[in-house]
Amino acid sequence: MITLENVSKTYGSGAQAIHALKPTDLHVPQGAIHGVIGLSGAGKSTLIRCVNLLERPSSGRVFVDGQELTALSPQALNQARHRVGMIFQHFNLLSSRTVFANVALPLELMGVPRREIRERVQPLLDLTGLTDKHDKYPAELSGGQKQRVAIARALASRPKVLLCDEATSALDPQTTSSILELLKDINRKLGLTILLITHEMEVVKSICHRVGLIAGGELVEEADVGDFFTAPETRLGRDFLNAFLELDPPQALIDRMQAKPAEHTHPVVRLAFTGDSVSMPLISRLTRDCGIDVSILEAKVESIQDRTLGLMIAELIGPPERVQAALDYLEDHDLKVEVLGHVQRDA
């Protein structure tokens, strides 16, 4: 539904050129919710704005619903944009218009007759839970309600694609989840394809099917959300995940940790359980079959869509050869094992 081919964006030229987006390919199939996550300045905003050409790419081609937007005349592009809705972090509602008139705006721009506008706007207000807000002005609404108006407005032209530019970043956690529920609902009911950018893992976790990780203007990793949350491939992916899961060893332990094993040290490991290994009695097997002691420092279980992710930080205590055997055993059973460091055995 959305395809970016080799799309890049450079500001300025020569030595001062800033490569906001390096040549990037992206494909979002019909009906998918695709997230792009990254830190501020990573280029995610440039990426999403290249899709509806609010930002004209320096190179590459953009296709939406089989039509190459980058090849269109300004007039034809305006027509094509009716099929691509967009919502923003700061809502961007017109303060001079009521809720109804804001939602009606895209239809007015398309030249839809007044009577038909009235018939089309009301169901959108119902869908977004704004039935009784018809005549209110944006200044009278809460942040969440404003974003609902923006969503209704974005849907008014019956787009095939919805672009969400940090749509929940200005909202509190509760409102965020209600807006995300609404987006999920729309995706299901209308079969709308959604591309969203965010810096919040929570957003990706709760509604995305697939996620791309962007850094330095490059998509460095792309995966199904289940895979990304259980086994991110890049360093940055792991950083995002760890920051999200807040699972780091206690500071006192980090201070004692050394990078290399030595005599009388044992490893501190982070274990990630997914799939079948979640339900396995691993710890007791390690103790019984490998003959080592396991000291659990921290642990938690997260559900990511239909997948379960268990995480644990533990010390593996025992003679080096047995500890090694235990590590091999864990890897054999599809656990992700990351050795964080080694600590001296307490006397």
Added chain:
Amino acid sequence: MSNAMLELIFKATLDTLYMVGLSGLVAAALGVPLGVLLYVTRPGQILARPVTNRALGIVTNIGRSIPFIILMVAIIPFTRLIVGSSIGTNAAIVPLTIAAIPFVARLVEGALNEISPGLIEAAQSMGATPYQIIVKVLIPEARGGIITGLTITVVTLISYSAMAGAVGGGGLGDLGIRYGYNRFDPMVMLITVVILVVMVQGFQSLGDALVRKADHK
């Protein structure tokens, strides 16, 4: 005070209202579009035309920098071309209008500056043409600021119109100078000033009320 004097004051009040009203209307009709043009032709804006923008900016600044009393006599040939005479109330309206157009334009431009660029972007993402953005987004969103600007303009015009006597334009300022000052009649001076004060207060209150009605921020 004699009836003749009261009649003079009455006529001068009407003259002032006529000069201010007509020049204000024409200045609004030309100044608002000029202000919009100054805004939308800026580099990076929806109708970016840097050269045009520069030229308009320079012309506007020249208009803003000429003292009104000089402007009034400097454009006498132009005034004569437009109204057929270089003296009288109508002759005063031409320089008043010319002075007010760039004034309105800059105030309108300032009002448009207050609009969040996000709104323009949102409209573009909906496929709005530049014309649609101006008519459906920029002007309605800046309505409060534009009315504020027009109110300031009217008040400024009232004060400028006091100089209209220099070209025989009449009005309250002229009356105050001729009868109040030149003929040492403090009563006339006082009355003209009071009427001017009431007029300014009235226009300001009207403007404020309209802004309150227009603004939903």
